[in-house]
Amino acid sequence: MTQKYGHLANAVESSGGFTCLICEASPASWTWGDLHGEAMCTRCGTPYQLLRYEKDAAGVDQRLDVPPKLNIREDWVPALKRYWEETRAFTGLATIMLPRDYPECVAGKRRFNQWLKAHPEMQPAE
Ligand SMILES: [Zn+2]
Numbered sequence: 001m002t003q004k005y006g007h008l009a010n011a012v013e014s015s016g017g018f019t020c021l022i023c024e025a026s027p028a029s030w031t032w033g034d035l036h037g038e039a040m041c042t043r044c045g046t047p048y049q050l051l052r053y054e055k056d057a058a059g060v061d062q063r064l065d066v067p068p069k070l071n072i073r074e075d076w077v078p079a080l081k082r083y084w085e086e087t088r089a090f091t092g093l094a095t096i097m098l099p100r101d102y103p104e105c106v107a108g109k110r111r112f113n114q115w116l117k118a119h120p121e122m123q124p125a126e
Helices: 074-087 103-118
Strands: 029-032 038-041 047-049 053-055 061-063
Touching: 074 103
Parallel strands: none
Antiparallel strands: 029 038, 038 047, 053 061
């Protein structure tokens, strides 16, 4: 689903009282990206996998009742935390297909990339 009304248009509060690992918003609230089940923290833009499934004995996907899972590599957490501490800026790092529908994500990724160029020591090895 695209977001034609801004990134807060479909914001929903975390039902389980989840605290964002980067900005510590608690409870975190979410805005969907284009990857099924993935949403971003509305405050800092960190992506999490909210909807997760496991096949049952009959091979049918069953939704798991589990907390949000960070959808970025763990070795990026220090850079995202420091970026948040320094800038308090939204990164918008969820998966998106049509950038024109997510101007906040495009601007957020651009700002984060500029910050990374100025802080190469924060970028984990590939
Ligand atoms: Zn956050």
